[in-house]
Amino acid sequence: xxxAVSNEPxxxxxxxxxxxxxxxxVGPVLRRVVGMLAARADLPLDxxxxxxxxADLIAARAPAYAREDEVRVAFEPGERSLALVVGPxxxxxxxxxxxxxxxxxxxxxxxxxxxxxxxxxxxxxEFIRVRLTYAGD
Amino acid sequence: MRPPPSHADVHLSLPARPENVALxxxxxxxxxxxxxxxxxTMDDVRLxxxxxxxxxxxxxxxxxxxxxxxxxxxxxxxxxxxxxDTGRGIAASTDREGPGFGLPMIAxxxxxxxxxxxxxxxxxxxxxxxxxxxxxxxx
Numbered sequence: 001x002x003x004a005v006s007n008e009p010x011x012x013x014x015x016x017x018x019x020x021x022x023x024x025x026v027g028p029v030l031r032r033v034v035g036m037l038a039a040r041a042d043l044p045l046d047x048x049x050x051x052x053x054x055a056d057l058i059a060a061r062a063p064a065y066a067r068e069d070e071v072r073v074a075f076e077p078g079e080r081s082l083a084l085v086v087g088p089x090x091x092x093x094x095x096x097x098x099x100x101x102x103x104x105x106x107x108x109x110x111x112x113x114x115x116x117x118x119x120x121x122x123x124x125x126e127f128i129r130v131r132l133t134y135a136g137d
Numbered sequence: 138m139r140p141p142p143s144h145a146d147v148h149l150s151l152p153a154r155p156e157n158v159a160l161x162x163x164x165x166x167x168x169x170x171x172x173x174x175x176x177x178t179m180d181d182v183r184l185x186x187x188x189x190x191x192x193x194x195x196x197x198x199x200x201x202x203x204x205x206x207x208x209x210x211x212x213x214x215x216x217x218x219x220x221x222d223t224g225r226g227i228a229a230s231t232d233r234e235g236p237g238f239g240l241p242m243i244a245x246x247x248x249x250x251x252x253x254x255x256x257x258x259x260x261x262x263x264x265x266x267x268x269x270x271x272x273x274x275x276x
Contacts, residue, residue, distance in 0.1 A: 028167035
């Protein structure tokens, strides 16, 4: 095996996505994928932690609103940014998932951590897009 | 060992790039943790899956970018992993003489191996790893 591992991968036009059957693997798999992509996007440690926290919340809440019995997430890595597109969710599920991410005494964690957060309707389905960035030096 | 639920499939679709081989390898660890699969079994799983994904990165797509599809199905008695691409199919390496070590090594590590190879229509390497394995006996 002689494949070289690049520390500075260029952007790919092809999508990275994962679908995970609702159950005990959603959290562990999503956390690992998000952590690795956030590190590769050169997010600093505090934003990497934020990305993993968002992933954990999505893993915990999304199965209740998923259109099928699985959680699907597509990733949009960028320069010092990472976006997660979660869905398809059932109608109303996007906003419900965001509201569900509120933690008593803390507020809505996804809204507080995301730089961009949107519910994207698509026919009878919905998606939510969460983007985390780092604008510092 | 904790048995998996009846449906716990995971499907990853990634650009066939070297850095994504590491990502697949990292994700495989989640199965060992979640279902308490023995560490030596997971070592074999990780090595075989790494080799299968590396084959895709190195050989599947000649001059264009394509995807690696990894499908993992944990069952009560085994872990099934399929690595597929839509590239040129499995062929002899162009960068060395004779067959490589990759597929023979996967065949040694997996308890069952099935290879679908169709020239110009991609390849599919289906591996199965028993959760409880019989240790090799010394000759």
